[in-house]
Amino acid sequence: MSNPVTAQEVKGNNQTGLKNPSAIPVVIAVPKEQAPGEQRVATVPEIVQKFTKSGYEVRIEHNAGAAAFYPDDLYRAAGAKIASGPAGLLDGARIVLRVQPPTVADVDQFAEGTIVIGFMNAANNLETIARMRDRKITAFSLELVPRISRAQSMDALSSQATAGGYVAAIMGADNCPKFLPMLTTAAGTIRPATVLILGAGVAGLMAIATAKRLGALVEAYDVRRAAGEQVRSLGAKFLELEINAEGQGGYARELTPEEKAQEQQMVSAAVARADIVITTAAIPGRKAPVLITRETVAMMRPGAVIIDMAAESGGNCELTQSGKTIREHGVLIIGPQNLPSRVPFHTSQMYAKNLQSFLSLLVDKEGKIVTDFTDEILVASLLVHAGEVRHAPTRDLLKGGKS
Ligand code: NAD
Numbered sequence: 001m002s003n004p005v006t007a008q009e010v011k012g013n014n015q016t017g018l019k020n021p022s023a024i025p026v027v028i029a030v031p032k033e034q035a036p037g038e039q040r041v042a043t044v045p046e047i048v049q050k051f052t053k054s055g056y057e058v059r060i061e062h063n064a065g066a067a068a069f070y071p072d073d074l075y076r077a078a079g080a081k082i083a084s085g086p087a088g089l090l091d092g093a094r095i096v097l098r099v100q101p102p103t104v105a106d107v108d109q110f111a112e113g114t115i116v117i118g119f120m121n122a123a124n125n126l127e128t129i130a131r132m133r134d135r136k137i138t139a140f141s142l143e144l145v146p147r148i149s150r151a152q153s154m155d156a157l158s159s160q161a162t163a164g165g166y167v168a169a170i171m172g173a174d175n176c177p178k179f180l181p182m183l184t185t186a187a188g189t190i191r192p193a194t195v196l197i198l199g200a201g202v203a204g205l206m207a208i209a210t211a212k213r214l215g216a217l218v219e220a221y222d223v224r225r226a227a228g229e230q231v232r233s234l235g236a237k238f239l240e241l242e243i244n245a246e247g248q249g250g251y252a253r254e255l256t257p258e259e260k261a262q263e264q265q266m267v268s269a270a271v272a273r274a275d276i277v278i279t280t281a282a283i284p285g286r287k288a289p290v291l292i293t294r295e296t297v298a299m300m301r302p303g304a305v306i307i308d309m310a311a312e313s314g315g316n317c318e319l320t321q322s323g324k325t326i327r328e329h330g331v332l333i334i335g336p337q338n339l340p341s342r343v344p345f346h347t348s349q350m351y352a353k354n355l356q357s358f359l360s361l362l363v364d365k366e367g368k369i370v371t372d373f374t375d376e377i378l379v380a381s382l383l384v385h386a387g388e389v390r391h392a393p394t395r396d397l398l399k400g401g402k403s
Pocket of ligand 1: 147148149151152155157158161198199200201202203204221222223224227249250251252255280281282283284289291
């Protein structure tokens, strides 16, 4: 175990015997996200102020928050130093906060022992994980934070999925040729549009709430029967099927072939009568289940819209193309990528709060940064540490690829 480091790191040995050895603060570095289309930033000025009050030095890369409408000046006013490039940013940095996973080139700029926290998307970034292992970087993956009540404030999957569900509903409304609410006008009465949400987890529930606020008739379906109560509490209709596929940890399990056929039939009928379908169904670590087949799309009304929130993990609609919008049988099928990035001001704010909560676990009662990581949340989310990949499924994937 290496020595703990405090938010005020002691510089060198106190050989002079002075009571107050010179101290240098622990540096938190926040780079500008480089992934195409990424507009979020890992911290915001309000949180920077809290970090600097706690004794950290915060460095922000020039324009890191510009796309989310947090200009450098606001960070500076909150006590951050603005670094013009990666060298000034990372020199002496102990902690790096990110939204998207680092690249191999990013990792090569981190000093040994640097703690990196953010989304790691490990299964799709094995080369980077191997490099972090080899360079003895410590990486915490926010996707691995367990969904226990104590971890709710650091649950970045939930904060970002909430935004995703909101944006999907707005996108559906924007692309629909109909009004969503019922209107009684001198020019006649307009019937409300029907919005169907498949998958009523965090994103699905937010999509339901948003579509309801826009005045649509909302129906929803999830394989977890427990979701029914939440759906109904939002004023939407829950489509019941004689299946309960609640698996471990509140997540859905995979359905049997017979269950899948039953589900297909009920889902197809509901999809065919909907004006907007928003799909969010996912099974962690696996390809998304196909809920809307090519044949079902052919049964839909011309002008109907599908927003496939599972596009990046294979899609819930057989025809979805990730990152593209296509029209088939008169139906618009949108496969959006990175929906949370479309509301970057608020998603950055929520994400920054998640990170601030997470960082509080890394500091002990005396204000020192812990290095033994015994807290169950740290244990679960520790991906790479001290030259080892600590997350078993990622380790197995790396062994498979022999990296
Ligand atoms: P997710 O993104 O993994 O999946 C989205 C939804 O798709 C889930 O509700 C899932 O049941 C559903 N789904 C999967 N296969 C399906 C299929 N074939 N047909 C229809 N629906 C299908 O889920 P999530 O939003 O991350 O949430 C997963 C669970 O975790 C939920 O029970 C949620 O309430 C729970 N949760 C708990 C906490 C907490 O306690 N801190 C925080 C967040 C989420």
